[in-house]
Amino acid sequence: MITIVDYGVGNIKSFVNVYNRLNIPVKIAKNSSDLEDAHRLILPGVGHFENAMSELIKSGMREKLDELVLVKKIPVIGICVGMQMMGNYSEEGTSEGLKWIDASVKKLDETKINQITRLPHMGWNDVYSTKPHILFEGLEKEALFYFLHSYYFECNNKSNILAQTEYGDSFTCAAFNENIYGIQFHPEKSHKYGEILLNNFSKI
Amino acid sequence: MLRPRIIPCLLLQDNGLVKTVNFKNPKYVGDPINAVRIFNEKEVDELAIFDIDATVLNNEHNYSLIERISNQSRMPLCYGGGIKTLEQAKRIFSLGVEKIALSSSVVDNPNLITQIGNQVGTQSVIVVLDVKKNIFGGYEVFTHNGKKATGIDLFKFIKNVQKLGAGEIVINSIDKDGLMKGYDLGLIEKVRKTTTLPVTVLGGAGSIDHIAEVIEENGIIGASAGSLFVFKGLYKAVLINYPNSHQKNILNKKVNYENKK
Numbered sequence: 001m002i003t004i005v006d007y008g009v010g011n012i013k014s015f016v017n018v019y020n021r022l023n024i025p026v027k028i029a030k031n032s033s034d035l036e037d038a039h040r041l042i043l044p045g046v047g048h049f050e051n052a053m054s055e056l057i058k059s060g061m062r063e064k065l066d067e068l069v070l071v072k073k074i075p076v077i078g079i080c081v082g083m084q085m086m087g088n089y090s091e092e093g094t095s096e097g098l099k100w101i102d103a104s105v106k107k108l109d110e111t112k113i114n115q116i117t118r119l120p121h122m123g124w125n126d127v128y129s130t131k132p133h134i135l136f137e138g139l140e141k142e143a144l145f146y147f148l149h150s151y152y153f154e155c156n157n158k159s160n161i162l163a164q165t166e167y168g169d170s171f172t173c174a175a176f177n178e179n180i181y182g183i184q185f186h187p188e189k190s191h192k193y194g195e196i197l198l199n200n201f202s203k204i
Numbered sequence: 205m206l207r208p209r210i211i212p213c214l215l216l217q218d219n220g221l222v223k224t225v226n227f228k229n230p231k232y233v234g235d236p237i238n239a240v241r242i243f244n245e246k247e248v249d250e251l252a253i254f255d256i257d258a259t260v261l262n263n264e265h266n267y268s269l270i271e272r273i274s275n276q277s278r279m280p281l282c283y284g285g286g287i288k289t290l291e292q293a294k295r296i297f298s299l300g301v302e303k304i305a306l307s308s309s310v311v312d313n314p315n316l317i318t319q320i321g322n323q324v325g326t327q328s329v330i331v332v333l334d335v336k337k338n339i340f341g342g343y344e345v346f347t348h349n350g351k352k353a354t355g356i357d358l359f360k361f362i363k364n365v366q367k368l369g370a371g372e373i374v375i376n377s378i379d380k381d382g383l384m385k386g387y388d389l390g391l392i393e394k395v396r397k398t399t400t401l402p403v404t405v406l407g408g409a410g411s412i413d414h415i416a417e418v419i420e421e422n423g424i425i426g427a428s429a430g431s432l433f434v435f436k437g438l439y440k441a442v443l444i445n446y447p448n449s450h451q452k453n454i455l456n457k458k459v460n461y462e463n464k465k
Contacts, residue, residue, distance in 0.1 A: 011300060012295070012300065013298070013300030014273075015276075017274075017275055017300065018278075022411045034458075046324065046325045046327075046328065047323070047324050047325025047326075047328070048322070048325060051322070051323075076439050081319065081325075095442060101336045109218070110400075112459065114398050115423050115461075116397075116400060116422075116423070117400060117401065117402050117403065117423075117424050118400045118426075119400070120326075120371055120372075120402065121206065122205050122209075122371070122372065122402045123207055123208070123209045123402075123424070123426075124206070124207045124209070125205065125207070125248070125250055126205065144207075146279075147206075148280070148327050148371075149327065150301070150327065153301040164296065166205060166354075167206060169210075179464055182393075186280070186302075189277075189278070189279055189280045189302060191244075191247045191278050191279060192247075193348075194278075195278075
C-alpha cells in the first residue's frame with residue numbers, strides 16, 4: 001500500500017489515479033494517526049516552497065513523518081516541491097526544509113537559458129539517470145518527463161544524485177539518500193514513463 | 205532538451221465537445237471523456253479544455269464532469285472557462301487539474317492572478333487572451349466568446365500579466381479560429397518579444413506543417429490547435445488525431461537551440 005501525504009498542497013488525486021490504474025492500493029493521510037500503518041510514502045507538493053512547508057507543519061504530520069522516514073526508514077518519495085522540502089532550505093522563502101537530504105534549493109539561472117522563454121521550466125524534457133537504480137528500471141533509454149518549476153534541488157553530496165536534466169545548465173532532477181527519494185518532475189502526469197517510475201517506487 | 209509542446213484544445217458546451225469557426229457556429233464533435241481517452245493513447249504533451257458557455261451564461265462549473273475528465277487524463281490538464289474566484293480555482297485543482305486558465309475574470313480583475321498564484325503556485329496560473337486584429341494593425345483583447353471588446357491593448361496587458369505572476373500565456377486568435385489556414389505568425393512574433401513567460405498559441409492550425417512553421421520560427425513554444433486534432437479531410441469528418449512519435453521527432457528537430465529563440 002502507498003500512503004499519500006495530504007497536507008493541503010499538491011495534486012493528490014493524480015497519484016491516486018495512477019495507482020488505481022496500476023491496481024496498487026493507496027491511502028490518503030491527512031493527520032498523523034492516518035500515517036500509523038504507512039510503509040511507503042508519497043510527499044507531493046506544488047507552488048511556493050514556504051507555503052508548502054508551513055502547510056505541512058500546520059497539518060501536524062511533520063514529527064510523525066520524521067520518525068517514519070529517519071527512524072523507521074520507510075521509503076518516501078517527494079515530488080516537485082515535495083522534493084524541494086526534503087532539502088536544508090530554499091531560496092524561495094526563508095523557511096527551513098525537512099533536512100532529509102543534504103541539499104539547497106536554488107532558482108534556475110535565467111542567464112544560462114538560451115531562448116526567449118526562460119522560467120518556469122515547463123514541458124517535456126529528457127531525464128538522464130546517472131547511476132543504475134530500481135527507481136529508473138525500464139527508463140534507462142528515452143525517458144521523457146513533464147516538468148513545471150523555477151527552482152531546483154542542488155545536492156551538496158554528489159553521491160546523492162540519481163538523475164539529471166538539462167535546462168540552461170544541467171541540474172539534479174532525481175536524488176536519494178538511503179530510503180529517501182526526491183524527483184523534480186511530475187511522474188503522475190508523464191504517461192507511461194511516470195507509471196513505470198511510480199510502479200518501481202512501490203517495489204522499493 | 206526541452207521540447208516544444210503540442211496541445212489539443214477542446215471546447216466544452218452543454219457537457220459535450222464542440223468546435224467553432226471565428227468563435228461562432230459551434231459544431232458538436234463528441235464526448236469529452238472519450239476524447240480524453242483517445243488523447244491518452246496518443247500520448248499528447250498536454251490537454252487544454254475550455255468551457256465556452258461558463259462566462260457568457262454565468263454558469264457554475266460542472267465539477268463532476270471536470271473530475272471525470274481529470275481522472276481519465278494521464279497528461280497535464282489545463283481547464284478554463286468562467287473561473288472568477290480563488291475558491292473555484294482551488295476546487296478545480298483539488299479534482300486533479302494541473303493548470304487553471306483565467307480569461308475574462310483577469311480582464312476585469314488582474315489581481316486575481318496574484319491571488320490564485322500565491323495559493324496554488326504561479327506556474328499553475330495560465331492566462332488565456334482572445335484577440336482580434338484591429339484596422340490599425342494592433343491587437344485588442346476580447347471576452348465573452350469574442351463578443352465583448354475590452355479596449356485593452358494585448359501587448360500592454362501581457363506585460364502586466366507577467367508582472368502579476370502568471371505562469372503561462374495562451375494567445376487565441378479569433379480571426380484565425382477554425383479556418384485551418386495557419387497561425388497568425390506576425391502576432392506570435394510580437395507576443396514573443398513582449399514576454400519571457402512560456403507562450404502557447406492557438407488559432408489557425410490546419411496541418412502539421414503549420415505547427416512546424418511556428419516551431420521553426422519560435423523554438424520552444426506551445427502550439428495548440430482545435431480543428432486540426434478533431435477533424436480529418438476536406439469535409440471535416442470528426443476524427444481525433446495527433447502526431448505520432450515519428451512526426452513529433454521531426455517537429456522537435458525544427459527547434460534551433462542555438463539562435464536564442
